[in-house]
Amino acid sequence: MKTRDQEYRELFMAEALEYYDSMSRHLSELERNPNAGPSLNELFRLMHNLKANARAMGFNDLGEVAHHLETLFGLIRDQERTFSGPLTRVVFTGVDALGNMIRAVGANQPLPDATALLDNLDRLVRGEEPILDAEEAAESEEESNKKMELSDLVYIQVKKLDNLLNLVGELVIDRDRIMTLAQELDNPALLATAQHLFRISDDLQYSVMDARLVGVGVLLNKFPRVVRDVASAEGKEVELTLSGQDVQIDRNILQIITDALLHLVRNAVSHGLETTEQRLAAGKPVVGKLNLSALTERDDVLIQVRDDGRGINTEAVRRKAVERGLVSANTAATLDEKAVWAFLFEPGFSMAQKVTDISGRGVGLDVVKLALDSLGGQLRVESELGVGTTFTLVLPTSIAVKGALLVEVEERPYAVPLLHTDTVLSLHPGQISVVGGVLVTYFQEQSVPLVPLRQLLYDEGDGPLPFATRDDITGPQQVLVVNYNNRRLGLVVDRFIRQQNIVIKPLSKPLDTIDLFGGVTLLGSGQVCLVLDVPALTRLFLNKRP
């Protein structure tokens, strides 16, 4: 695991080496033209930065040499000294010394002594002659024989990586196309080349995805401070433990869930954990426990926020959902725990009794849901009254490529991201009943409403779906069970095509306003395939159920 200190050290080294190379370059320019203004300004700036950075890292000797050189270059720039004679020698020695010191930092060795150099620099600043000896001159000649070193770290803008990933996405689409064509043409040489292209682009895709991965720790490590602040504002004692910081995830995914995670953590401290008095009264340890952990599960990354607080009061949530008009009292009474908890993530639903300045602000946990929806992620909630609550964010490792199930409706393919699929069922009519005009089946001891995907997609108008009757069901029904916010919905499709990794392209204007589709993908055949947005489909079904 990379700690923040290590990260700072790497940044410092990379930048210091870059500064050193740049200094050497500008010194050569200055040697040719002692009055080169831009080079003088640059040397002054580089020394200034190196000084500040070295001091921040605690490398005071390095900072001191840079500081002296900065002062000297300031004087040369202001034409109080000239870049000539013995001064030139001392400056070169000084920059070489910086190089040695930076390398020593990189190699974890003690910094070489710079007393004589500092003394000479002091003399020059005071306008005195430096003391130069033969040995020093010899040493500096050795410098030119030293190996040049470049940092083996490169800093790259995320934008450039995004661009690379998009290009790879396009490549993968074309590759699939070529693969299909090669199979159709049945030319062995073409097929062999296509297979080679397939492997290479696969490797390329994973390399690019890999370059974008960062440890979840870069986000988790920000939380001790947040928890401390929220806890002290709330007058609570909280012990935060972190784990799984080295689990790898796409940098942009981490960026997108930052606010959501912040919200969950603040919520856990403000509302999840009880006050000290309440904990004592409940016979619990005074210090509340909060655990933030990351782990991988199949291809997904799970980030969990676990507290040992009061747990979700299901009945209170149920009441509030009815008060807020999110559900009728009759329906609410029939909902199980998980279905009730799902209301916590509806827009505008907040259980906070008072609006604290830290987690209140009138924003509910719906931001969590929105962030997850935009990523095609999932949220799991586990809670036990009096024992604690665990929120689990289920995230894809990478944005660009998603596992999807291709289904067919009216001879058109549609892709459903695997993150939202529970299972596929082939049901005979006897396994389907009609309840209140809705087809229902029982799966894992839960009733799951069924709806023909055809109706959801193609029925016109805003009116409710037609009442279903048993006559609608003839022969076996192919059902894809999707899951959103702990709500299951069975989509009846014509047939399942296959499971496949897809690259999703966003829909362009003006069609991007139709939220039923998360984008499009091109199949190997060149066919355009719409990617269904399960959250939007689920909402559409809930709005239109008869």
Added chain:
Amino acid sequence: MAEIELAAAPKAERAKPAELVQLIVFRLGDEDYGIRIEQVKEVTVTPEVARMPKTPPFIKGIANLRGDIIAILDLEERFRLRPAGRPLPERSYTVAVEAADYTLGLMVREVPRPFTLPLSQIEPAPEFVQDAGTRDKYLEGIAKLPEGGIIIVLDMRKLLTPSEVLRLPGKGASS
């Protein structure tokens, strides 16, 4: 579309230089329509169109045009110009037109052709165009050809605003 036919303008008018307009002309229903060539990105045989649920009927769907996914519009349907019982032909053409930040495809039944005429021949849209309530909003004007016949010149910039393109039925239900 490299070759541009010159309109057969009367010789007398040739003498003074007139500002010329190049149009891409295509047939909708039984009328000729034109779009200024600078608003046209390309003309192609219509690629496979995937039906797009939850869109008005005049949006035929989406198609893959050189890696870009664009919406394909049927203007005959939009302007209600299709005579009853005349289906779209098996093979149709798509005029890809450019809006400010996206591209749209217009599906037409016959090969579109380029046509050049003096700007002065385009008369601003008259008020008396009575049919097809929505169409006159998008007219730049009407070109009367010397040999008879007219070309209705459409202004794509007016047509292509997203709110014009998409008057989505049932949008409230899905959002």
Added chain:
Amino acid sequence: MNKRILIVDDSFYMRTMLKNMLTDAGYEVVGEAANGAQALEMATATSPDLITLDVILPDNTGLDVLKSLRQIQPSAKVVMCSAVGQEVIVTEAIENGALAYIVKPFSEEKVLEIVGSALQGDASEQSA
């Protein structure tokens, strides 16, 4: 709303440290500019509540950038950042509307204290 901060510093290392300190404290870092031109561009695009401005930048002096910033984003509060040795510029910066200055190397406590008080509008000249 979290207060939104733009960091202007030509050192990646310094920017990273400042950004970590500020985001840990719950501020939103809306941009990081490495030179004067970027600073002005980002300040226009993001309208930050506060800008931390390094006094020495590659393309411009921090002072020139400060003057332009005061013109295009008069509501943004500016805190100067400088290593010791450039006090003259800093004093001039304060005269030109900077609210405070942070002396590098800085401690997290001092940075947060100065930024916090600058945002509250009661900051006068302070140093770390």
